[in-house]
Amino acid sequence: MENIEISFPTIGEVVREIFNCSGLLPQKEDPNNSILSASDKKTLQMQLKRLADESSKIDGKLDELLITLKKLLIKAVPNERVACLIMEFVEELLGNYKVVLKDDGTYLGKKKATQWFIKVYLLDRLVISFYKNYLRFNVVDEKLNIPDLISWVLPETNSKKTTWPLAHAWKLIYSTFSISQSAFHHPNKNSDDYKAIQNLEKAQSLGGLKQLPSVSSLYANLDYSLELLNKSKDAKTHRIVNAKQVNEFKLILFIARAATFFFKEVQKSFGDDFLLNVCTHIKGQSGRLLRINKKIGKDLDSIKANYTDLTTEEIDEINFQYVSRCWQNNAIKQEKGALLLQEYIEADAFKDLSEREAAMVRISCVGSFQAYRILEAEKFNTLENMPISFPEFLVKGLELKKRITSLSQAKGYEKELKDKGLEEILGWLSDWCYANFYYRNEDNENANFFYKKAFTKAKYSAGENQYTLVNQYIESCAKNNKYRDFKKAVAWANYLGLKVRWLRGWDDPESEESLKGLFNLMGQDKFRYAQL
Structure with missing residues (x-):
């Protein structure tokens, strides 16, 4: 991933890497692949292409690929419980990634953004998912003769x-x-x-x-x-x-x-240093969760000891329900602890504490696993400091696009970004300012040109700031009779869970009838929203 484009990897890139990691895709030296037939391979390639296109119903296309992956896993992994454990991790990872795209945003190039995601999110999700689902799917009862x-x-x-x-x-x-x-x-x-x-x-x-x-x-x-x-x-x-x-x-x-x-x-x-850091992280977090799992495992044994003649299905159900409740309760407890920790931080309560004392306070609030996660995320972020002027010009651009009245304002902001070396990072916001100016002047063609540029740059980098932009771009596509672009933008909004104006009330928001109805409504020139 050498691309210096300011963005997270696309959802299509992430899913392709998941398949590459699985080893289930055939290679040239595997003419007699026993897992994936020639027709299955062609179907999979088409599914990956359709997801990468992001044209409509991204979640639906993602579901198709996950079903394909599960079928391949069941063929390849000689244990159904383990196959379920792996699929659960993949689904949790993709859900986690969607939240990051919707909320976090990035000022890093694709390679560095990927590194940040691995360190701050993926590693802990991997460890949590393994230990939680190992008990939920009762893999322990398989009595696999496999070393730790x-x-x-x-x-x-x-x-x-x-x-x-x-x-x-x-x-x-x-x-x-x-x-x-x-x-x-x-x-x-x-x-x-x-x-x-x-x-x-x-x-x-x-x-x-x-x-x-x-x-x-x-x-x-x-x-x-x-x-x-x-x-x-x-x-x-x-x-x-x-x-x-x-x-x-x-x-x-x-x-x-x-x-x-x-x-x-x-x-x-x-590089080697980051690889070593990743391995150290996984080892430490595994040790912390292993202690939790041992306690849950003992509790499960006690619960099941109260019953006689349980079927395999009943035992599996007890495991699944009890472990799920334990992790839900743990999440609630950590959420409360995180709020308390935030209060300490806002009150500047750590300023007179040693590093060890501060770490102990964090552990007392959220437990050792989450405390380590927070500390490691903070360390990583200190190595990837954002450009000094980034916060200032982000706020400036967000304000300007609300009140822009002249092209000179948009050009001035664009020049300032170039002077500060921020044109790649905040180019989407500069384009948004131009788009809003043209929209206010009812120049639909130019407005759409800049909305599309802004949307394309922002979807994998703007995080929580893209809600209004996506809606404005959707309207602009309708006003320029660009139905394909319109559908892609709606698909992206629905995938992230962003509400599309006037579409939320339809019974089936992604049906062709609903989309065409909204397209015709928004295409009317008199249909205009205030630019926020």
Whole structure:
């Protein structure tokens, strides 16, 4: 993500990265992909394209892709509960991201904005989602013979060499059989088995691969290697593996492949220091939530001990409901603590406290997990200070677009932004000022030109400041008979949860009938709103 455009990644980019991270997309070396058929691949590509287009019903297109992802996960992940856990995280992440786009805004380039989102939101959402849903979906009852994730799912860096989770995963599998890497993948060294030799080379070269193998490729490697061990006549390499073990191995490889993709992207985009920081963050937060999970787990055991002859479905329901309530109560408690903490901050209560004392106050208010999250977010933000003039010119532009009466005012503001080096950051606001001037002078064509420029720049950077702009752009599209642009703008508003004027009262706001009705209404020249 080298783009210096001031914005967060688009929703289409985020979803594509989720699929890339999953390893479920076929690669050129996977002609016999067992997870995604040729027709499924074509359907998926079309769904991704439609989402990236953001033309209409973004939520609907997103839902289609999530259904596709879930189907692929159920095929690829040999455990339905784990597949549900993964899907829950994806849905929580996308919900969290939508809130950020709607509320936060950014003055950073796309790469730095992504780094900020990872550090301030994604890592904690990942850890919370895992520990919460591990109990909610009762994964513990699967009795998976898999070591604690933290012991192998994070990369290790020393002497300028990084060992990735996928290499750890293969080592776990080898150690299960007390067998070497070469003996596992190519047990009969005297044979010219090209496939076995190739599988061994792939396992050996994980650290230097530019493109990770797909999940299908990893599974094919595993299956063929286990088949050779089963057929081996040498007592040192002969092994028989049951179906449960095979599924556990595949689950380990799936998780490790996704983790390796993520951490490699972090290292490539942000460097070794940030990668180390990310791993330290995950380790610390995992330890804090593990203590919470152990307590919830003991409470669950006590509750279930009061019942006899519970069915699997009843046990799962108890887990789901009880764990959900625990986390809801925890969220309410943290919200109250956050309000108290805000009162302390506004009262400047930390000014005479040491760093340790201030940290203890935070912990007493919101708990150790949230306190660490707040402290780390503050540290990260100090490294990415906003331009000194940004707050001043943001406020100035927001005021100007409400009262603008001349082109010279818009040109003056635009020049000031250039002089301060803020034209890329606040260009959307400059365009908005021009648009409002032309709108007031009933020059619909020029108004639409600048509204479109402002909307395009602002949708992934303006945060909470875009509500009025989106509505004005929607009206402008109608007045210029641009129905396709109109639908895209309405789709964006509905996706973020921004209320579209005059559309909110319709029974089915995104139906073609509703959209055309609003389009015709707003297209009337006498239909005009005050520019706020």
